[in-house]
Amino acid sequence: DIPTVEIISYDSTRLTGHWYECENAKRVIVAMHGWRSDWLKDFAPIAKFWHDNGCSVLFAEQRGQGESDGENISFGMTERFDCREWVNWVNKKTNCAYPVYLAGVSMGAATVLMTAGLRLPENVRGIIDDCGYTSIEGVWEHITNKNLHMSYSIRKHDMDSLCRKKIGFGSSEINTTDIMKENKIPVLFIHGSADRFVPIEMTYQNYLACSAPKRLLVVPGASHAMSYITDSEAYERALKEFWDSFDNAEN
Numbered sequence: 001d002i003p004t005v006e007i008i009s010y011d012s013t014r015l016t017g018h019w020y021e022c023e024n025a026k027r028v029i030v031a032m033h034g035w036r037s038d039w040l041k042d043f044a045p046i047a048k049f050w051h052d053n054g055c056s057v058l059f060a061e062q063r064g065q066g067e068s069d070g071e072n073i074s075f076g077m078t079e080r081f082d083c084r085e086w087v088n089w090v091n092k093k094t095n096c097a098y099p100v101y102l103a104g105v106s107m108g109a110a111t112v113l114m115t116a117g118l119r120l121p122e123n124v125r126g127i128i129d130d131c132g133y134t135s136i137e138g139v140w141e142h143i144t145n146k147n148l149h150m151s152y153s154i155r156k157h158d159m160d161s162l163c164r165k166k167i168g169f170g171s172s173e174i175n176t177t178d179i180m181k182e183n184k185i186p187v188l189f190i191h192g193s194a195d196r197f198v199p200i201e202m203t204y205q206n207y208l209a210c211s212a213p214k215r216l217l218v219v220p221g222a223s224h225a226m227s228y229i230t231d232s233e234a235y236e237r238a239l240k241e242f243w244d245s246f247d248n249a250e251n
Contacts, residue, residue, distance in 0.1 A: 002019065002020045003019050004016060004019075004067075005017050005089070009063070010085060011081075013068070013069050013070045013082075014068065015060065015061065015069070016066060016067040017058050017059060017089075018058070018059040018061075019057075019093070020047065020051065020057045021056045022051050022056040025054055025056040025094075025098055026054030026055070026247065027054060027056075027099045027100070027243060027247055028055065028098045028101070029050060029057045029058070029103050029128075030057075030058045030083060030103070030112075031043050031057055031058065031060065031103045031104070032062060032083055032102070032104040032105075032109075032112055033062060033104075033105060033108045034104075034105045034107045034108050034109075035106060035107035036065065038065065039059035039066070042105045042225065043105075046232075049236055049239075053240070056098070058086055058089070060086050062079055062082070062111070063079060073107075075107055075110065075136040076110040076111040076113075076136075077114065079107075080111055080112075080114040080117070081118070083102060083111055083112060083115040084115055087100055087120060087124060088121070096121070099123055099126075099247045100123050101124075101127065101128055101243075102127045103128035104128070104129065104130065104132065105130045105131060106130070106132065106133075106198060106225055107133075110133050110136075112127050112128070112129060112132075113129055113176040113179060113180065113183075113206065114176055114179055115127075116183045116184075117182065117183070120185070122250070124185060125249060126185060126186045126188065126243075126246045128188050128239070129190065129203070130190045130225065130227060131190065131191050131195055131198050132176060132198070132202070132206065133176065134205050134206060176206055177206055178209075180209040180210040180212075183210055183212045184212050185212055186245070186246050187212060187214050187215070188238060188239070189203050189206060189207045189210075189217070190203075190219070191222075192225075192226055193218055193219065193221060194220075194222055194223050195224045203216075213246075215238065215241070215242055219234060
């Protein structure tokens with residue numbers, strides 16, 4: 001069994017997580033799942049690999065989803081502060097004894113990229129971004145134009161207004177690329193070439209913008225959030241190389 005834990009975030013929202021402790025840990029991962037998904041769906045396939053390779057993991061349940069409180073999902077803008085709160089919880093739990101990595105899938109990936117724009121503890125050594133987006137506006141435009149074969153331009157104002165009403169941010173403000181331009185935390189970018197939900201071009205844009213040390217893994221034929229399932233060997237090799245490079249590095 002993986003123990004369930006709780007924190008109260010910066011705005012008094014109760015958040016739920018799951019602490020999967022490794023007895024001989026070398027590092028800690030704070031894992032953020034995707035939009036309308038959950039921690040088991042997004043991370044169950046890779047959880048054993050993480051554990052067998054010296055990772056204690058905090059699996060967060062994003063606000064407004066699962067057992068966490070919160071009325072609205074903000075596509076990373078609010079959740080980035082929750083991610084930082086989970087890092088603080090981990091450091092209190094472990095007495096800052098380990099390097100910490102932020103890992104996310106889809107919206108969770110955008111969340112950890114946005115978290116890089118905040119002031120973080122020095123032991124946050126890296127970010128693992130699996131199919132994150134540049135902006136929620138870009139995702140909506142892609143889905144509307146390419147998948148639904150409808151014009152996004154005539155719906156842009158309505159979507160922006162809905163975002164401002166529900167979460168207090170315009171859709172164009174939810175942007176990871178601008179944060180990457182100032183980022184100093186190493187990033188491993190991962191994306192499947194056959195992703196039809198978040199186009200791989202978004203990861204290329206974030207990779208090119210990133211000012212920190214960076215790595216890129218493109219998984220041929222992988223659809224959205226399926227890179228680990230499609231080529232676990234390449235994925236695991238990239239993670240091991242990333243950890244070897246930055247476990248003992250200083251940002």
